[in-house]
Amino acid sequence: SLFTVTSYGVNSPTAKKIGNSNPLIDHKLGADPYALVYDGRVYLYMSSDAYEYSNGRIVENSFSNLNKIHVISSADLVNWTDHGAIPVAGANGLNGGKGIAKWAWGSWAPSATYKIIDGKPKFFLYFANTGAGIGVLTADSPIGPWKDPLGKPLVDHNTPGMAGVTWLFDPAVLVDDDGSGYLYCGGGIPDDTNPASIANPGTGRVIKLGDDMISTVGSAVRIDAPYFFEAAEIHKYNGKYYYSYCINFAGTHPPEYPKGEIAYMVSDNPMGPFTYKGTFLRNPSVFFGVGGNNHHTTFNFRGEWYVAYHSQTVSLAQTGAGRGYRSPNINKMEMNPDGTIKQVQGDYK
Numbered sequence: 001s002l003f004t005v006t007s008y009g010v011n012s013p014t015a016k017k018i019g020n021s022n023p024l025i026d027h028k029l030g031a032d033p034y035a036l037v038y039d040g041r042v043y044l045y046m047s048s049d050a051y052e053y054s055n056g057r058i059v060e061n062s063f064s065n066l067n068k069i070h071v072i073s074s075a076d077l078v079n080w081t082d083h084g085a086i087p088v089a090g091a092n093g094l095n096g097g098k099g100i101a102k103w104a105w106g107s108w109a110p111s112a113t114y115k116i117i118d119g120k121p122k123f124f125l126y127f128a129n130t131g132a133g134i135g136v137l138t139a140d141s142p143i144g145p146w147k148d149p150l151g152k153p154l155v156d157h158n159t160p161g162m163a164g165v166t167w168l169f170d171p172a173v174l175v176d177d178d179g180s181g182y183l184y185c186g187g188g189i190p191d192d193t194n195p196a197s198i199a200n201p202g203t204g205r206v207i208k209l210g211d212d213m214i215s216t217v218g219s220a221v222r223i224d225a226p227y228f229f230e231a232a233e234i235h236k237y238n239g240k241y242y243y244s245y246c247i248n249f250a251g252t253h254p255p256e257y258p259k260g261e262i263a264y265m266v267s268d269n270p271m272g273p274f275t276y277k278g279t280f281l282r283n284p285s286v287f288f289g290v291g292g293n294n295h296h297t298t299f300n301f302r303g304e305w306y307v308a309y310h311s312q313t314v315s316l317a318q319t320g321a322g323r324g325y326r327s328p329n330i331n332k333m334e335m336n337p338d339g340t341i342k343q344v345q346g347d348y349k
């Protein structure tokens, strides 16, 4: 269905402008957006936030119902088409017994890409089985139908280099110019007894993907990322690899690592090591009133760079409090001549 957003536009005087028409949708929720650009459209894949109730009242988002993936797309970043929800997780009869990945009990924070294989585009949708591993669905189109080619996680604690990693979640995928695939994910110290790795994982992981994009090659490599919390993300710009992530909220931080902001590091190699450059996305939703987390994706559409992220604007307007329920936003992202990223001030009422 095609619809337009009118009710909760935080920039209502300037709404309906490309890259500045937030929130993108208000007829449903959607978190952890990940953008795939294909055939003149931007597809956003999102965690399936939906209000949870207790005694008829909306309660805090427990993330325990994130077992679908919401998909919307647009050719202009203003008018969005809703492609519905992919019923991903299928353990214990989830999704009415129609869950595609029968082994998975969650489908958090998706990422998607495509690759031409045997002359045809093949689509890959990676998702986090909560914090316990990463699965992949495949399809012949960006909107499915999807299948689970492995019948098990692509990455779990048995994957070389992933033993003991605290958070196996938040996948990000890169297909490099030579066709090589890389999968990034959230991390932590390989020591589940270390409480610091829960609130302050401090490291991410990257592992090379096989040519089929549904297998891994070799061992995962640790990415040392100062004050890393979650939301690993990767893009390539001018031949360099930009790895970005959300800074954690724990303890005291030096000023160059502001809590909850999106930081980035740069490398000449997709597997690092990366050099810390600073932060580029301040998400006001996290700081003013409602709290919550910060999760983003970067993408290039028709020659311009954008960052998609989530805020709690819609849930705040609909319920009087954010309560951890998130909706997607997109803002323009601009590069300085020296390759650094200009600060983006995220939208929030």
Ligand code: FUB
Binding pocket: 031, 032, 047, 063, 066, 108, 109, 128, 169, 170, 230, 231, 293, 294, 295
């Ligand atoms: O949506 C569930 C989790 O919340 C994601 O995996 C994290 O990045 C945070 O956004």
